[in-house]
Amino acid sequence: MSLLRLKIKRFQKERHPQQWLETFDVKIQKGMNLLEALLRIQDEQDGTLSFRYSCRGAVCGSCAMKVNGVLVLACRTPVGPLLGETALIEPLPHFPVIRDLIVDFSSFFEHYRKIKPYLHEKPSSSDRETLMREEDRKEIDPYIQCILCGICFGACPSYGREAQFLGPAILAKAYRFLRDPRERREKEILKSVNGHRGVWGCNTVFECVRVCPKKVPPTHAIIKMRWKILRLKLRFFNLLSKGEEIM
Numbered sequence: 001m002s003l004l005r006l007k008i009k010r011f012q013k014e015r016h017p018q019q020w021l022e023t024f025d026v027k028i029q030k031g032m033n034l035l036e037a038l039l040r041i042q043d044e045q046d047g048t049l050s051f052r053y054s055c056r057g058a059v060c061g062s063c064a065m066k067v068n069g070v071l072v073l074a075c076r077t078p079v080g081p082l083l084g085e086t087a088l089i090e091p092l093p094h095f096p097v098i099r100d101l102i103v104d105f106s107s108f109f110e111h112y113r114k115i116k117p118y119l120h121e122k123p124s125s126s127d128r129e130t131l132m133r134e135e136d137r138k139e140i141d142p143y144i145q146c147i148l149c150g151i152c153f154g155a156c157p158s159y160g161r162e163a164q165f166l167g168p169a170i171l172a173k174a175y176r177f178l179r180d181p182r183e184r185r186e187k188e189i190l191k192s193v194n195g196h197r198g199v200w201g202c203n204t205v206f207e208c209v210r211v212c213p214k215k216v217p218p219t220h221a222i223i224k225m226r227w228k229i230l231r232l233k234l235r236f237f238n239l240l241s242k243g244e245e246i247m
Helices: 034-044 106-114 134-144 151-155 157-161 168-178 186-193 207-211 218-235 237-241
Strands: 002-010 020-028 064-067 070-073 086-090 097-099
Touching: 002 034, 020 034, 064 151, 070 151, 106 168, 134 168, 151 168, 151 207, 168 186, 168 218, 186 218, 207 218
Parallel strands: 002 086
Antiparallel strands: 002 020, 064 070, 064 086
């Protein structure tokens, strides 16, 4: 049985007003992942060590954290590559720390609620289901995969600089509904993302695409919405020139 050394950035306000680093040696078994190692520390060494987890299968997105400078899901991170050196474990960047590796996601979900992330279906007189073309389904498939883990927010320079920026995951979700042929809110969605806190605030450096554990491409969605907004403005240029609001 091998030993894994983890240096964990901790914060417990009742113990210390500032974050500190604490090192743990963990006995690991073949095939163990980082989440299991953290649970072993919690069970055998320090029951106050705090972190989020739920499904243990990369579906809930709860266990996002920073490992040796890389943003990951702990349940999908094997400990094998971490052996032989001290691995630094830190909470997700750009979010206030509540306790140890648990961060405050309040702003994330405030942004999420702003886009009303559910289908507003077009009126239909039919009593049958609304069919979708295969090409439409393929277009939104990548964005449906988002598990709201927040890793893209932790990697996003725009969100790190401006907390009011809607953020990659939220803009990806907005595009998911924009491109759904059953959705009736096209202009409303575009208006909600048309600003420096929306699609125009993105630096388009593709960090969110690089780090996403589910291969969601938020930057692609942002660029497509930018083009959609510009095409609408060009299409109604004459109306805009008269001072009438289109979006």
